Amino acid sequence: DGGITQSPKYLFRKEGQNVTLSCEQNLNHDAMYWYRQDPGQGLRLIYYSQIVNDFQKGDIAEGYSVSREKKESFPLTVTSAQKNPTAFYLCASSRTSGTPYNEQFFGPGTRLTVL
């Protein structure tokens, strides 16, 4: 089955800790994205990557870092510089050509809580 997997499903972070959220896709999509969702809010873009070894900041990149060493994988690190990281994190992927290109498909999400 093709799809997007995220792990862990739930993650607890202590103050001052860095944590890494995993995102893997087997859809052969070139582009991958990370979003943050706060309660009762829409999604906000953290980072996106159109191609391996390249990524761009979204609207709320401060306190986060990413890497894209493989097409299938786009891990997100929440650093201690992110002051309010408690949120639901969603990873997505899309094609970059064809029709309808850029339709984004989402993983199941990781719920991060700061203790």
Added chain:
Amino acid sequence: ELKVEQNPLFLSMQEGKNYTIYCNYSTTSDRLYWYRQDPGKSLESLFVLLSNGAVKQEGRLMASLDTKARLSTLHITAAVHDLSATYFCAVYSGAGSYQLTFGKGTKLSVIP
């Protein structure tokens, strides 16, 4: 800066009734998407609207796009409880853009 506004943000409706959710966006865009989110779950793609006048229908949901008015609607016909969820519209900021901007979502509750 692209802004996407949905209204209403909360909608409680009785089973069997019809209603429309509106999505306005502030700058020209060539692609608009509707997603559904169940509580605690991820987003499920509902509709992709790519051109002015586009209309898509799936079951009791119908989405349309008016690019001149920068408006999309999601119409619900004869609502049933299973449609209870939060519905998001999302828009790319322009041709070639990879930044998808979401509305705040419309939380729909269908009551018997």
